[in-house]
Amino acid sequence: MAIETVQSIVLKEKIPEEFIRSQHEQPGITTVQGTVLEVPVIDLNDHDQEKVLNLIVDASQKWGMFQIVNHGIPFQVLSKLKEVGKEFFELPQEEKEVYAKPPESKGIEGYGTKLQKELQGKKTWNDHLFHKISPPSVINYRFWPKNPPSYREATEEYTKWLHGVAEKLLKSLSLGLGLEEDEVKKALGGENLIYLLKINHYPPCPRPELALGLADHTDMCAITILLPNEVQGLQASRDGHWYDVKYVTNALVVHIGDQMEILSNGKYRAVLHRVTVNKEKTRLSWPVFLEPAVDLEVGPHPKLVDQENPAKYKTKKYGDYAYCKLNKIPQ
Template identity: 35%
Template sequence: MASAEHHPFEFQTALKDLANSANLKAVPSKFNFINDSTALPCDSLPVIDFSAITAEDPDRRSQAINDLSNACQEWGLFILVNHGIPEELMNATFTATREFFSLPESEKKKYEAKSASDPINCGNFNVADTSNQIFTLWREYLKLYVHPDFHCPNKPHLLSDVLREYSERTLKLTRKLMEATSDALELERDYVEQVLKLDSSLQILVANLYPPCPEPGKAIGLPQHTDPGLFTFLIHNGVAGLQIEHNGQWFNPVSPQNSILVNVDDQLQILSNGRYKSVKHRAVLNSEKERISIVVANGPSGEAVVGPATPLVQKDGRPLYRSMRYVEYLETQLTKSRMNGKSLLEQRMI
């Protein structure tokens, strides 16, 4: 399957109505993206017990940190359990975002993005594949910048409170996971906090709606990509659709109820000087059920200049990646993520 890059913004917001129309038997041509979504089942993903990472027992914590490090090296993805976020809150995020997607188009149009950096935007956009063919994603989304400043639509009335609480809780989890990875990489915690400016870390929440698609092999929710930040958290409404790449093969990850799928992102691969792997993943479609996913992308501060950690460069003898300000990395990925067939992460390699 060809990788894709973001194209200058051309938004489509009527997908939900289109998908619900009774006479829709085929995918309209503008969504046409032929893809093979074949993937193997995968029930052996690393499972990380968050309560062990925060345990007072040093042996239990040490084992959990070792397990976390292995997961970041080998898979770039793990299942987080015993994380302390109530299942009721997780379910409430689906209820509130479904209500948002069900608002009249006139209400949602208030939040159509004019640029990639708008703190609230929704809709859908066209992308270009590596042959520069333009197509539209079979996806409607709501994207919010939620830290260091919280932004959210004022309707539906439950949305703001629910997403604020969920973002705050996931931010705390991320700080603890970054402490654990710092220990695993034998880095000082204050080194990571200072270099990445974690007090003002940039956190983006995206709610994705993937309606049933009459021809799932002729459209795509999201083409293969990696995420730009440190750790990305994903939960979904019980309908599968996420696929991950591991050793050149695509897999369907299976996660237990109330768990969180966490994937390693580009900045953590760069910071670790290549020890940890940013995982390629994609969102595929089905013809029967609506899928909702809530994604929280946890990054450094937008102003942080991210490069390989100096102590790791000293160990390795050289840096494997060029440094770049995180906000510039984000803007580049959103506007022109590929150059000469290379992803932005590959372009940063020395």
């Protein structure tokens, strides 16, 4: 059965009612105009590594997000990843549907358009492809496109470089909590920490002021490392208002997710964000979510909890947390 994707709706040149957000969500009404949010930009290659550590910790506490430059991933690796992702979404619909999420699947891997329960039955202006890229034991190549032919090579090369960036971020976040540098990663599953890639595809939208590419949310993972294309669209909530995030070319955007907020017992905060769409241009982004295995229990780190600092969050299996989050069930 054919999937009705946002890409196919674009051809109709009219935005269906289910994509029109309520007035308290419409970006045309709720975006603060004329002000661009300049979230911290951190040079990972700065010779003063203590300064880098402090900047990461400060941004994670005050913003829940930051951008990293001089991260060490070669420009051509980023370009190739963008190229093959763009080519995939330009394929005929029937070719993309080969990778559709099976109807009976409880997982989220695969090509599709709907991810989570939406209140009031609203939809977001977004098609996507999900698949795991690390560790090797969790990879299911059934969801990796065979066309373009260089997709797998480009994605594996990016994954290899991304590991180094992720390791540095996790060590910094661990040290920032007063823990040993490997303790945060261990608490998230160590070498079993899962890297889940999502390619977001936001086609041009006839009425971008009425629709959202992604509704407001925090990421349920530990951290997200995101590579966007050149089309702006990321917004963050600050003091109860929505602002466009100023993107720096070739930077990676890092989001603190729910599991890191929980693990840090609230010292780090997950960022509330959303995505707007463009009337003329297609926006693409490549977030990689670093998440625990579904049966791993995550709660405030024992070393961060005492009589003066009681646990602010429940300890629960990540799979249970994710199920509640996706189905809008209170945690």
